[in-house]
Amino acid sequence: MSPSPRPAKKAAAKKAAAKKSVAKQPAKKPAARSPQASEPHDADSHDLIRVHGARENNLKDVSIEIPKRRLTVFTGVSGSGKSSLVFDTIAAESQRLINETYSTFVQGFMPTLARPEVDVLDGLTTAIIVDQQRMGADPRSTVGTATDVHAMLRILFSRLGKPHIGPPSAFSFNTASAQGSGAISVGNKKAVRASFSRTGGMCPRCEGRGSVSDIDLTQLYDDSKSLNEGALTIPGYTMDGWYGRIFRGCGFFDPDKPIRKYTKRELNDLLHKEPTKIKVEGINLTYEGLIPRIQKSMLSKDIDSLQPHIRAFVERATAFSVCPECEGTRLSEGARSSKIKRISIADACAMEIRDLAKWVEGLEEPSVAPLIEALRQTLDSFAEIGLGYLSLDRPSGTLSGGEAQRVKMIRHLGSSLTDVTYVFDEPTTGLHPHDIGNMNNLLLRLRDKGNTVLVVEHKPQAIAIADHVVDLGPGAGAGGGTVCFEGDVDGLRASDTVTGRHLDDRASLKPETRKPTGKLPIRGADKHNLQDVDVDIPLGVLTVVTGVAGSGKSSLVHGAMPLQESAEGVVSVDQTPIRGSRRSNPATYTGLLEPIRKAFAKENGVKPALFSANSEGACPTCNGAGVIFTDLAMMAGTSSTCEDCEGRRFDSSVLEYRFGGRDISEVLAMPVAQAQEFFGTGDARTPAAHKILTHLADVGLGYLTLGQPLTTLSGGERQRLKLATHMADKGGIYVLDEPTTGLHLADVEQLLGLLDRLVDSGKTVIVVEHHPAVMAHADWIIDLGPGAGHDGGKIVYEGAPTDLVSARSTLTGEHLAAYVGA
Numbered sequence: 110m111s112p113s114p115r116p117a118k119k120a121a122a123k124k125a126a127a128k129k130s131v132a133k134q135p136a137k138k139p140a141a142r143s144p145q146a147s148e149p150h151d152a153d154s155h156d157l158i159r160v161h162g163a164r165e166n167n168l169k170d171v172s173i174e175i176p177k178r179r180l181t182v183f184t185g186v187s188g189s190g191k192s193s194l195v196f197d198t199i200a201a202e203s204q205r206l207i208n209e210t211y212s213t214f215v216q217g218f219m220p221t222l223a224r225p226e227v228d229v230l231d232g233l234t235t236a237i238i239v240d241q242q243r244m245g246a247d248p249r250s251t252v253g254t255a256t257d258v259h260a261m262l263r264i265l266f267s268r269l270g271k272p273h274i275g276p277p278s279a280f281s282f283n284t285a286s287a288q289g290s291g292a293i294s295v296g297n298k299k300a301v302r303a304s305f306s307r308t309g310g311m312c313p314r315c316e317g318r319g320s321v322s323d324i325d326l327t328q329l330y331d332d333s334k335s336l337n338e339g340a341l342t343i344p345g346y347t348m349d350g351w352y353g354r355i356f357r358g359c360g361f362f363d364p365d366k367p368i369r370k371y372t373k374r375e376l377n378d379l380l381h382k383e384p385t386k387i388k389v390e391g392i393n394l395t396y397e398g399l400i401p402r403i404q405k406s407m408l409s410k411d412i413d414s415l416q417p418h419i420r421a422f423v424e425r426a427t428a429f430s431v432c433p434e435c436e437g438t439r440l441s442e443g444a445r446s447s448k449i450k451r452i453s454i455a456d457a458c459a460m461e462i463r464d465l466a467k468w469v470e471g472l473e474e475p476s477v478a479p480l481i482e483a484l485r486q487t488l489d490s491f492a493e494i495g496l497g498y499l500s501l502d503r504p505s506g507t508l509s510g511g512e513a514q515r516v517k518m519i520r521h522l523g524s525s526l527t528d529v530t531y532v533f534d535e536p537t538t539g540l541h542p543h544d545i546g547n548m549n550n551l552l553l554r555l556r557d558k559g560n561t562v563l564v565v566e567h568k569p570q571a572i573a574i575a576d577h578v579v580d581l582g583p584g585a586g587a588g589g590g591t592v593c594f595e596g597d598v599d600g601l602r603a604s605d606t607v608t609g610r611h612l613d614d615r616a617s618l619k620p621e622t623r624k625p626t627g628k629l630p631i632r633g634a635d636k637h638n639l640q641d642v643d644v645d646i647p648l649g650v651l652t653v654v655t656g657v658a659g660s661g662k663s664s665l666v667h668g669a670m671p672l673q674e675s676a677e678g679v680v681s682v683d684q685t686p687i688r689g690s691r692r693s694n695p696a697t698y699t700g701l702l703e704p705i706r707k708a709f710a711k712e713n714g715v716k717p718a719l720f721s722a723n724s725e726g727a728c729p730t731c732n733g734a735g736v737i738f739t740d741l742a743m744m745a746g747t748s749s750t751c752e753d754c755e756g757r758r759f760d761s762s763v764l765e766y767r768f769g770g771r772d773i774s775e776v777l778a779m780p781v782a783q784a785q786e787f788f789g790t791g792d793a794r795t796p797a798a799h800k801i802l803t804h805l806a807d808v809g810l811g812y813l814t815l816g817q818p819l820t821t822l823s824g825g826e827r828q829r830l831k832l833a834t835h836m837a838d839k840g841g842i843y844v845l846d847e848p849t850t851g852l853h854l855a856d857v858e859q860l861l862g863l864l865d866r867l868v869d870s871g872k873t874v875i876v877v878e879h880h881p882a883v884m885a886h887a888d889w890i891i892d893l894g895p896g897a898g899h900d901g902g903k904i905v906y907e908g909a910p911t912d913l914v915s916a917r918s919t920l921t922g923e924h925l926a927a928y929v930g931a
Contacts, residue, residue, distance in 0.1 A: 155232055158199065158530075158561070162228030166193040166821050167590040173579060175199075177232065178528070180552060180562040182575035184601070184608045185593070186853040187825030188585030188812070191565045192534070196238065198225045199563070200532045203236035223747070233530070234561060237521060240534040241824060244505040244513045248318045248409070249283050249439075252508070253458055253501030256519050261484045262501075263310075266454045268477050270447035275308035280447075280454050282317035282439035284309035310444035315432035319439045319502075322408055326380075328426035329399055332369040340368050343403060344422050351394075358389030359396045438502070455502075461898045462488055463497035490522045494551060495544045498638070498659035498898025509684055509847075511539025511658070515548075522551065527559040534824070537568045538850055541657040541879050542924040545570045567853050569612055573598055580608045585826075586780070586812040611854035616861075616882040618911050618929055623650045623868065623888045629842075634669035637661065638902040646670065648842075648873045650888035651864055655878060655921050656905075659897030662877045666844060670875075678840035684847060687827050689819030692723055692734065695805065696777060696815040699834050704797035705788075709773060713766040720773045726763040728754035758816075769793025777816030781805045784815055804833040807866070809859045825851025842873045849880040861886050881928035884921070885910055892921045 156177050163171040168190050175181050183191045205222040244255055253259030263277035270280075278284045290304035311317040334340040336356050337348060346352045348364075357364045361378040362371060371379065382398040407415065407423055415423065431437040438445060438455035445453050449472070457465055466488035472481055491497055494515050508516060514536060521531065536552065537545050549571060556562045556576075566572060578601045580594040593606040601609050625647030634642040639661050646652055654662050667683070689698060696702040702721070710717040719726040727733030731751035735758040739747045750756045757764065757774035764772045769792050779787065785802040788795045805813070808829040813822075822830065828851050835843075849857055857880065864886070867874050876883060884890060890913055892906040905919045913919070914926045 157232050158234075159229060159231040160194070160198065160227065161230075163194060163198050164226040165197045166190065167586055168193050168198070168226075169590040171581075171590065171592055173592055173595060175561075175563070175579070176577055177234070177561045178556065178559055179576040180556045180564065180574065181577040181579060182564045182566050182572050183579045183581065184566065184572060184853075185581035185589065186585050186607055187809075187829070187851055187856055188823050189581040189583075189589035189853075190591075191581055192823050193590075194579075194581065195532055195563050195565055196240070196534070198227055199230070199233070200236040200238050200530070201225050202227070202230050203233045203530065204238075206233065207235060234528055235526075236530045236532055238532045239514055239517050239521070239536070240532075241511070241514050241538060244508060244516065247506070248504070250505040251458075251501060252499055252503045252505060252516060254283070255505045256487065256516060258484065258487055258501055259458065261480060261487070262454055262457060265472075265477060265480060265484065266447055266449060268480075269449050269472075269474060270454075271449070272447055274443045274447045278310070279308040280310045280440070280444045282311050282319075282444075285311040285313070285316070286441070308443075310440050312432060312435035312439055312441050314434040315439065317439045319432055319435065319437045320429045321432050322404075322427045322429050324400060324403075325426050325428070328422070329403075330368055333367055335367050336364040341399075343399070344419050346399075354389055355387070355394055355396055359387050361396070458502040459500055461497065462491040462499055462501065463898075465501070466492060466497075486523055487519065490519050493547070494518060494522070495540070495547050495658060495897075498896075498901070509539050509663070511537075514538065518551070521555070528561075530561040530563060531555055533562070533564045533566075535566055535851065536564065537566065537571050539658055539847065539879070541655070541920070542570065542881060542928075543920045544658055549574045567851075569854070572601075572612070580604070580606050582607055584812065586814070586817075588812055607855050608853070614854055614882075615929060616885040618885050618914065619888070622909050625650050625889070629670065629873075631665070631669050634665060636668040637664040638898055639664050639669060640902040642669070642902070642904055644891060644904050644907060646875060646891070647889050649868070649871070651868050651874045651876070651886065652889045652891065653876050653878050653884050653887035654891045654893070655884060656893035656901065657897050657920060660893040660895075660901035662893055663846070664902075665891075665893065666846075666875060666877050670844075678838070679842045679844065680835050680838045680840035681844045682832055682835050682846065682848070684828075684850065687819065687831050691818045691820050693819040694777070694816045695781070695810070695813055695819075695830060697723075698819060698830060699801050699805065700837075701798055701801045701815065704795055704801075705773075705776060708793075708795045708798070709766060709768045712768045715766065719763050719766070720759075722758035726759050726773070728758055728760050730754065731758070733758045774816075778814055780811065781813050781815065782811035785811070801833075801837065804836040805830070807836065807863055808833045809856055823851060825853075825856070828852075836867075841871070842875065843867055845874065845876045845878075847878055848876065849878060849883060857882050881925055884925050885929055890921075892919050894919060894921075 158175040158177060160175070161172040171190070171194060183195055185191050201222060202225050205224060208216060208219055208222065211219070244250065251259065253262070260277070263280040266280050267275065267277045284307070286307060286309045288304070288306035290302065292300040293303050294300040315321050329343055330340045331342060332340070339348065348356070361382065362375040368376070368379070378398065380398050380400050382396065383401070384395050384397045387394055387396045407419060408427060412420055412423055435441070435445070438459070440455050445455050447453065452468065457468070460468070466485065469481060469485050469488060474481065491499065496512065496515055499512070505513070514534070533552070536548055540548060545568065552562055552564065553574060564571065572578065575598055578594065578596060578598055579592060580601060581591065582589050582593045583591070583606065594601055594604045594609065602612050603609065626649030628645040628647055631642065631644050631646065642665065654666055656662050687698065696705065706717040706720040709720045716725065718724040722733035728751060730753040731737055735751055735754065735756045736748040737751055754761070759774055764774060766772065768776070769787060776784065781802055785799060785806055787793050788798040788802060805811070810826065810829055810833065813826065819827070828848065832845070832848060848860060852860060861882065864874055864876070878884065887910055890906065890908065890910050891904065892913065894901050894903065894905045906913055906922065910925065913922045914929060917923050917926050
C-alpha cells in the first residue's frame with residue numbers, strides 16, 4: 110500500500126505561505142551583527158602554538174600549547190631548557206620556514222637553519238627575536254647608525270643645512286670623498302671623457318673612527334738586531350714564514366744589517382712603503398710597510414675580538430687619542446660647517462637623545478615634514494624605553510647587553526605589523542627596579558596590538574604581568590627539560606615547583622655588617638656623565654654600586670676606580686659574552702683539560718696531545734667533532750653521529766688508555782660534581798683538576814658535563830662559567846658586573862653564599878648590581894643618580910643598606926624598602 114501524499118502537500122503549502130508573508134513585510138535595514146553573535150569562523154580556531162615532542166638540547170619530549178596574542182613568560186632555573194624551547198625550537202623553526210619562502214638564489218646568501226628536534230610545530234607565526242647578543246663592535250658602528258636615526262639626520266641636513274654642501278653622503282662618516290676621470294667606451298663606440306666625484310663626510314685623518322693611533326716603534330722591532338736575527342717583535346712576523354720570505358726577497362734593504370744602521374730610505378721602505386708588487390722565488394707577492402700592514406690587520410679591528418696575544422701587543426704598541434682634525438666627531442670640516450639653527454650634525458649626534466628630540470620638535474619645515482615626524486617618533490621611542498640618556502655617537506660596541514637589547518626594540522615599537530611573535534631574552538637585564546615597570550608597559554603594548562609575546566625571564570616583577578606561565582625544570586642540564594607547570598601567575602605561586610616556592614622570596618637586611626679594613630679613594634671622577642665625584646670604596650667588605658640605568662655605575666667602577674694603583678691584584682668579571690665553538694667545552698674553557706691530559710699521559714707513558722679531540726687524539730673520520738656534517742648548499746645541512754667513534758670524538762686507540770679505571774671520553778662525559786669526587790680521592794687524585802672543579806661547583810654548575818659544547822649553554826650558565834674561571838685568579842679585589850644576569854631566584858641564594866665566602870677569605874668584592882637581594886645582602890651601598898645621563902653622575906647615597914631603607918631618600922631606597930617589607 111503506497112504512502113499518502115497529503116502530508117507532503119500540506120508542508121509545501123505552509124512553506125509557500127511563510128515566503129508570501131515575508132515578502133509582504135517592509136524591507137528592513139540589515140542590523141550590524143556583533144562578533145559575539147556571529148557563527149565561529151574556522152580561521153578563528155587557530156589561537157594556539159602547539160609544540161609536541163620537542164627534544165632540542167636537554168628537552169625531554171616536551172609538549173605544550175601556548176596561547177596566541179597573549180604574553181607568555183617562561184621560567185625555570187638556569188639551564189632548565191627555557192632557551193632551548195623558546196629560541197632553539199619555536200623561534201628557530203619560524204625563521205627557517207620564512208627563509209624557505211625565498212627563492213633558492215636568495216637562500217644561497219642566507220644562513221641555513223636546520224629543523225629543530227621536534228615532532229610537531231603547529232600554529233607558528235612570524236618570529237622576531239630580540240636577544241641579548243651584543244651589537245656589532247665595528248669601530249664605525251654607533252647607536253645612530255645601528256637604528257637608522259643617523260641616516261634620517263643626514264637627509265635632514267642635506268635638505269635644510271646651511272651652507273648646502275651636498276647629498277646625504279656628505280654627512281656620513283662612513284663615506285670618503287673621492288673623484289676620478291678618464292676615457293670610457295661602450296661596445297665599439299668612440300671613447301669619451303668622463304669624470305666622477307663623490308662627496309663624503311669622512312674625516313680624512315682618522316677615516317671616520319674619531320681617534321688616531323700613535324705606534325711605538327720600539328715595540329715593533331729591536332733595532333740592534335737584523336731581520337734575520339729576529340729583530341721584529343710583532344706576533345706572527347717570523348723569518349720562518351711568508352713574512353720572512355717577503356722581507357728577504359724584496360730587495361729594498363739588507364736583511365742581515367741591523368735596523369739602526371738602515372739609511373733613511375731603507376727605514377721608510379721597512380715601515381711605510383705603499384703596496385708594491387714583487388717576485389720572490391718565482392712567486393708574485395705584494396710587499397707593504399709594517400705600519401700600514403698592521404693598521405689593516407690589527408688596528409682596524411675591534412680590540413676585544415682579537416686573540417689575547419695580539420690584543421696584548423696592540424695595547425702595548427699603540428696609544429689611541431682623539432683625532433685632532435675632527436675632534437672626535439668623525440666628520441670632515443665641510444660636514445661640520447653645515448648647520449640648522451646653529452646646530453651641526455656633529456652637535457646633534459653628541460646631544461643626549463631626549464635633548465635632541467626637543468630640538469627636532471622645534472623644527473618646522475613643510476618640505477620635510479614626513480621626515481621630521483618619523484625622526485621625532487623614533488627619538489621619542491628611545492626616551493620611552495629608558496634610553497634617553499644615550500647619544501647617537503655612542504659606539505654600539507660599548508652598550509651593555511640590556512642596552513643593546515632595548516636598542517633593538519626601537520624599530521619594533523612603532524611597527525604596524527600585528528599577529529607577530531616577539532621573542533625576548535630577559536628584557537629586564539641591566540634595569541633598575543624603577544625601570545622594569547616601563548619595560549613591562551612596552552611588552553604589554555606589543556601584546557595589546559594583537560601580537561604573541563614570549564619572554565624568558567627570572568624577575569618576579571616581570572613574571573607578574575604574564576597571561577600564561579610555563580615553568581621548566583625541575584633542575585638544570587640533564588635534571589631539567591620537562592614542563593613542571595603551565596597556567597597563570599597565581600597558579601605558579603601555589604604550585605610546588607622551584608619557581609613557585611621562591612617567587613615570593615625576600616632577602617632580609619643584615620643585622621650586622623662587616624667592618625672595612627681600609628678604603629679605595631676616588632677623587633674628581635668625571636668620565637662620561639660623572640660630575641666630579643668624590644667617594645671612598647671600603648676594602649674587605651661586600652660593596653654594591655647601584656642606581657638607575659645610565660646613572661654612571663660602570664663609568665665609576667671601570668673608568669674611575671684607581672685599581673691600577675692598588676697593591677692588590679684585581680679580578681674583573683664583566684658582561685662580555687664568552688666565545689666558543691662546538692669544539693669548546695667547560696673543560697677546555699676553564700683550563701681543566703690541561704691537568705687531565707697530563708695525568709692521562711703520565712699514567713700511560715704517552716704524549717698529552719693524544720688526549721685532545723682537537724689534536725693528535727682526534728677521530729680521523731670526524732676530525733674530533735663527534736658528528737659528520739653534510740653540506741646541502743642552500744638547504745639546511747645535516748649532521749649525523751660519527752659511526753667510527755660513536756660520538757666520543759677520540760680515535761679508538763686513544764680510548765684504550767685509562768686513568769683511574771676510566772678512558773678520556775668517559776671522564777669528559779662526567780658531570781662536574783661526579784668529576785670533583787673522582788679527581789679528589791683515590792688513584793685518580795689530581796689536585797690541579799680538583800681545584801678547578803671546586804670552583805665550577807661553587808658557582809652552581811655541578812650538573813654540567815665536562816665535555817658539553819659551549820654552544821649549548823644558556824646565558825646564565827656562560828656567566829657563571831666565566832666567574833668560575835676568574836675565581837682561580839690571584840687577586841685581592843673582585844669587581845663583578847651584574848653577576849645575577851641569567852640567574853633564577855633559587856640560584857641567587859647560591860651566588861650570595863659565594864660572595865660571602867670570597868669576602869670572608871679576605872677579599873674585597875665590588876658588585877655593580879640592580880637585584881634587590883644583592884643590595885639587601887651588601888655591607889655598603891653606593892647609589893648613583895638621581896636620574897640617567899646628565900641627570901645622573903652624582904652620589905645620592907653611600908652607607909649601610911639599613912640606613913638607605915629607613916631614609917627612603919632615593920629611588921633605590923624606595924624599591925629596596927618595598928622589597929624587604931620595611
